[in-house]
Amino acid sequence: MIKRAGPHFILILFSASLLLPLLWVLRTSLTNKVSAYRIPPEWTEPIADNYIAIFTDQPFGTFFLNSLIVAVGSTAIALPLATMLAYAFCRFNTGGMPLRLTVLASQMLPPVILVLPLFSIFLTVGLINNHLGLMLAHVTINLPFLAWMLISFFEGDARIVEEAARVEGATRLQAFLFVAVPMAAPGIVAAGLLGLILSWNEFLYALVLSGKATATLPIGLSALETHRGVEIAMLAAATMFSITPVFVLLPFLKRYLIKGLALGAVK
Amino acid sequence: MSALFAPTLAARDRRFGYAMAAPAIVVLAAIILAPVALALATSLFDYTLMNMTFDRFIGFDNFVAALSSSEFANSMVVTTLFVIAVVALEFVIGFVVALMLTTVKRGKNIYYLILLIPLLINPVVVGLIWRMLLHPTLGIVNWLLGGIGVPDIDWLGHPGTAFWTVVLVDIWHQVSFMAVLLTAGLSALPTEPYEAARAEGAGTLQTFWYITLPLMKPVIAVTLLIRLIFAIKTYDLIYIMTRGGPGDATDLISYYIYRSAFARLNLGEAAAMAILLMVIVIVLTLALFRTMRARG
Amino acid sequence: MRVNMLLAATALVAVPMLAHGQTISILMESVPDTRFVQEVVPQFTEATGIEVDIEVVNYAEMHAKLVPQLVAPEGSYDVIVVDFYWVGEFIKAGWLQPLDDRIAESGFDTSVYVPVLFDLVGQVDGTTYMLPFYNYAMGLTYRKDLLEDPENQAAFEARYGMPLRVPETWEEYKNQVAFFTDREAGFYGVVNQGLRPDPIAMEWSNYLFANGGQFHDENWNPTLTTPEAVQALEDYKMMISEYGPVGAASFGFDEAFNVAAQGQAYSYLTYNMFRTAYDDPEISAVVGKMELAPVPNGGLNGAWGWAIPVSSPDPDAAWQFLQWIESPEIARQRAMLGGSPTRFDVFDDPELNATYPYYPALRALLDTAHNFPVFTYTPELVDIMGRELSLAVVGDKTSEEALAAIQEEFTELARRDGKIE
Numbered sequence: 001m002i003k004r005a006g007p008h009f010i011l012i013l014f015s016a017s018l019l020l021p022l023l024w025v026l027r028t029s030l031t032n033k034v035s036a037y038r039i040p041p042e043w044t045e046p047i048a049d050n051y052i053a054i055f056t057d058q059p060f061g062t063f064f065l066n067s068l069i070v071a072v073g074s075t076a077i078a079l080p081l082a083t084m085l086a087y088a089f090c091r092f093n094t095g096g097m098p099l100r101l102t103v104l105a106s107q108m109l110p111p112v113i114l115v116l117p118l119f120s121i122f123l124t125v126g127l128i129n130n131h132l133g134l135m136l137a138h139v140t141i142n143l144p145f146l147a148w149m150l151i152s153f154f155e156g157d158a159r160i161v162e163e164a165a166r167v168e169g170a171t172r173l174q175a176f177l178f179v180a181v182p183m184a185a186p187g188i189v190a191a192g193l194l195g196l197i198l199s200w201n202e203f204l205y206a207l208v209l210s211g212k213a214t215a216t217l218p219i220g221l222s223a224l225e226t227h228r229g230v231e232i233a234m235l236a237a238a239t240m241f242s243i244t245p246v247f248v249l250l251p252f253l254k255r256y257l258i259k260g261l262a263l264g265a266v267k
Numbered sequence: 268m269s270a271l272f273a274p275t276l277a278a279r280d281r282r283f284g285y286a287m288a289a290p291a292i293v294v295l296a297a298i299i300l301a302p303v304a305l306a307l308a309t310s311l312f313d314y315t316l317m318n319m320t321f322d323r324f325i326g327f328d329n330f331v332a333a334l335s336s337s338e339f340a341n342s343m344v345v346t347t348l349f350v351i352a353v354v355a356l357e358f359v360i361g362f363v364v365a366l367m368l369t370t371v372k373r374g375k376n377i378y379y380l381i382l383l384i385p386l387l388i389n390p391v392v393v394g395l396i397w398r399m400l401l402h403p404t405l406g407i408v409n410w411l412l413g414g415i416g417v418p419d420i421d422w423l424g425h426p427g428t429a430f431w432t433v434v435l436v437d438i439w440h441q442v443s444f445m446a447v448l449l450t451a452g453l454s455a456l457p458t459e460p461y462e463a464a465r466a467e468g469a470g471t472l473q474t475f476w477y478i479t480l481p482l483m484k485p486v487i488a489v490t491l492l493i494r495l496i497f498a499i500k501t502y503d504l505i506y507i508m509t510r511g512g513p514g515d516a517t518d519l520i521s522y523y524i525y526r527s528a529f530a531r532l533n534l535g536e537a538a539a540m541a542i543l544l545m546v547i548v549i550v551l552t553l554a555l556f557r558t559m560r561a562r563g
Numbered sequence: 564m565r566v567n568m569l570l571a572a573t574a575l576v577a578v579p580m581l582a583h584g585q586t587i588s589i590l591m592e593s594v595p596d597t598r599f600v601q602e603v604v605p606q607f608t609e610a611t612g613i614e615v616d617i618e619v620v621n622y623a624e625m626h627a628k629l630v631p632q633l634v635a636p637e638g639s640y641d642v643i644v645v646d647f648y649w650v651g652e653f654i655k656a657g658w659l660q661p662l663d664d665r666i667a668e669s670g671f672d673t674s675v676y677v678p679v680l681f682d683l684v685g686q687v688d689g690t691t692y693m694l695p696f697y698n699y700a701m702g703l704t705y706r707k708d709l710l711e712d713p714e715n716q717a718a719f720e721a722r723y724g725m726p727l728r729v730p731e732t733w734e735e736y737k738n739q740v741a742f743f744t745d746r747e748a749g750f751y752g753v754v755n756q757g758l759r760p761d762p763i764a765m766e767w768s769n770y771l772f773a774n775g776g777q778f779h780d781e782n783w784n785p786t787l788t789t790p791e792a793v794q795a796l797e798d799y800k801m802m803i804s805e806y807g808p809v810g811a812a813s814f815g816f817d818e819a820f821n822v823a824a825q826g827q828a829y830s831y832l833t834y835n836m837f838r839t840a841y842d843d844p845e846i847s848a849v850v851g852k853m854e855l856a857p858v859p860n861g862g863l864n865g866a867w868g869w870a871i872p873v874s875s876p877d878p879d880a881a882w883q884f885l886q887w888i889e890s891p892e893i894a895r896q897r898a899m900l901g902g903s904p905t906r907f908d909v910f911d912d913p914e915l916n917a918t919y920p921y922y923p924a925l926r927a928l929l930d931t932a933h934n935f936p937v938f939t940y941t942p943e944l945v946d947i948m949g950r951e952l953s954l955a956v957v958g959d960k961t962s963e964e965a966l967a968a969i970q971e972e973f974t975e976l977a978r979r980d981g982k983i984e
Binding site for chain 1: 279280281283284285287288290291292294295298299301302303305306360363364367368370371374376377378380381382383384385386387388389390391392395396397399400402404405406407410439443444447448450451452454455456457482485486488489490492493496499500502503507521524525528529534537538541542544545548549552553556
């Protein structure tokens with residue numbers, strides 16, 4: 001009984017430590033700044049003003065849509081490319097360690113170093129204030145990390161099953177598509193998820209490369225820290241709004257990640 | 268398979284490898300190669316926001332200037348401590364959570380959903396939210412602690428405390444990153460070794476030590492590496508929470524580089540520091556993978 | 564080809580094409596004065612047919628956003644706003660268009676601006692590059708109700724032998740801070756903004772001036788190791804450790820303002836635009852209780868200016884907008900909405916004075932204000948000051964050591980900029 005309850009106890013403790021601070025953010029989103037900072041806290045009738053304000057006074061609908069387009073777009077470009085690259089690295093050791101490091105090296109530089117040259121290049125080719133431009137910029141962040149994450153997911157059993165398939169006449173491409181990729185699915189889904197998150201939170205490229213029409217959520221959120229103080233109640237509402245995609249992701253998790261989990265649970 | 272065919276097969280394999288790698292390499296090269304090359308070049312010039320031209324070559328002066336600056340030295344020390352603290356703590360917590368997630372049968376979806384939530388919050392917002400929660404006299408945290416008799420904690424106003432406060436907030440925000448990757452790694456493990464171990468009557472700890480851990484090595488190495496790179500690049504959290512202070516207790520290198528570029532307007536020196544940092548990370552990466560291979 | 568088609572497609576989705584008419588783009592900071600501009604611009608569009616597209620970003624990130632635009636041959640912004648902080652850098656880099664010809668041609672009257680503001684965000688070495696937009700000179704905000712309470716007045720006079728009144732000397736103010744501090748009750752004489760780099764550097768500058776110190780002599784030789792400067796830093800440390808709330812060493816202006824707005828502090832030395840914030844019941848619990856006064860001996864000046872960048876795609880339309888937004892009528896309208904004035908005609912407007920009784924105090928603030936050193940390396944100086952002052956506040960350095968370090972680096976910067984030697 002204790003053995004069963006132990007993991008749940010740890011997970012509940014962990015979940016609570018992540019959620020409790022957000023509970024206070026939720027409360028803040030339903031009040032105003034003066035009540036948010038009242039100590040001891042006082043009960044206030046919840047108000048929807050902040051949620052209305054972020055869509056009427058502020059274009060959070062547009063910010064959200066831009067973030068969604070850029071995150072989904074950049075991940076859709078980066079994930080297949082990264083999967084192929086990782087497979088090449090893992091199976092054929094393409095380019096060896098030097099190529100692996102070269103791919104990752106640009107991400108070892110702080111973005112502040114890269115953003116000015118990137119801006120001038122994008123300006124020349126007309127990719128400023130443009131969804132595609134920001135997507136491509138985010139691909140350069142996502143691709144190296146996703147590829148590195150995925151390398152190890154092609155190790156192990158996949159090798160043996162692939163060989164069997166090859167013996168039975170499958171081409172290399174077929175072995176990759178129909179054996180390796182499905183077997184690495186938990187890794188690919190997790191990497192895709194982290195790719196979406198990286199793009200969702202990216203700030204500096206989004207700041208410099210976007211314009212009014214293409215500004216993403218991080219830009220809108222940070223603008224709530226004004227020279228006359230932080231619009232904390234509105235910020236709290238916008239934060240609550242910005243985490244809603246997690247609920248959209250849930251069905252995907254069910255299909256891939258959870259199935260994957262069952263495998264590991266054999267022990 | 269006859270030996271005669273082997274070279275041809277190997278060559279075909281190699282070609283297929285290049286074909287698989289090519290699209291990614293082409294896309295990356297097209298977008299990021301020129302900016303990286305420019306950044307590398309600026310480090311050798313007196314290249315500032317005032318004078319954005321390559322007409323004053325100064326060799327390694329920017330590197331010398333960076334290495335002889337006490338502010339750079341301090342930020343390297345602070346960054347090292349910060350990176351060790353967050354990567355180690357997040358790894359331990361993340362791994363425990365991943366193991367528990369693969370163990371439980373009910374509620375996985377809910378747990379997984381919850382752990383994703385902090386990851387979706389922008390670092391700037393994370394900083395602002397925690398500044399509110401941790402406000403010494405007007406924040407809910409000190410008020411709750413006050414309820415059990417703890418006097419007001421100066422979370423960010425005291426050098427030693429501020430460092431650990433930033434570490435804690437980073438853990439709250441990023442620990443799930445480790446958990447997601449490690450959970451995926453655990454989920455992709457082969458099943459046979461576990462069945463064999465169970466047949467031989469191995470205990471939970473033995474299974475973990477002799478099967479899970481060795482099999483997880485590649486995933487662990489990559490997880491540590493990626494988190495390490497992100498930890499070294501931490502700057503928004505510092506920008507919002509402490510601006511490197513109080514004193515210079517939380518002055519992380521990435522924030523220092525940011526200031527060199529935009530407050531000190533010295534892009535050349537910023538690039539030089541970034542390159543030094545990159546060299547360190549590459550050395551660390553090689554060392555990490557060598558150890559992993561040696562043990563495996 | 565494919566890319567171009569994709570580009571076209573995205574552009575169609577992203578930017579609903581303006582069917583007709585001219586548009587000018589402006590990059591602005593998220594601050595109330597920007598909102599007031601947004602409220603009046605429809606009148607401009609109505610009068611001229613020119614659409615105005617205002618993009619709003621956070622102050623902290625604005626510089627990073629602006630620089631790439633300014634170095635580009637043609638950027639996205641027709642008009643920009645410039646913090647006094649960046650003036651030296653922007654001029655040195657040659658990013659702003661001189662306005663003198665346009666001013667002369669259109670007969671625009673620049674004599675309406677308060678001189679100390681026009682010196683800060685108007686003219687540089689005799690050339691006009693900007694028009695003052697709004698001011699954020701620093702002043703003392705204090706609890707008027709406590710100051711005017713007869714019991715407090717009697718007790719204060721008995722203890723210090725001087726009347727309790729709006730402080731006219733720094734000594735009076737320090738006594739008031741000590742007098743009102745009651746740590747047991749969680750009430751503090753002062754709340755400080757000790758966060759690096761600009762909050763602490765800007766706040767401490769007031770202490771420097773209040774103690775009779777200056778940043779440099781008339782030849783730009785830094786004067787930060789004087790006894791006045793040391794006393795200013797000693798005062799600052801004392802305020803934080805003895806008379807301020809826990810954590811003031813890390814407070815930005817938001818945290819500090821909240822302490823004052825929740826009624827936990829007698830005073831807060833800050834930007835004058837917080838004066839109106841205290842009267843907003845959504846964010847303040849001390850509505851009607853706070854008042855603004857000049858810092859004894861004069862506080863720190865601060866302001867933003869309108870400018871036309873060299874990379875402006877349409878400088879003519881930009882100037883048309885500047886003339887309009889800084890016309891007497893529109894300046895008055897913006898002030899009516901709560902904007903922070905820069906012009907005599909606005910300061911003298913009877914209706915505005917009736918609506919905003921603190922106008923005389925604000926005017927006095929500007930009349931006594933001192934400017935921060937404006938040169939190419941202002942942001943770097945602020946960064947250095949932030950680091951060293953913070954080190955002194957947490958006790959890692961003595962006041963003398965910290966100021967000596969600032970003095971040394973400031974001297975180096977002034978030399979690099981050709982101000983000295």
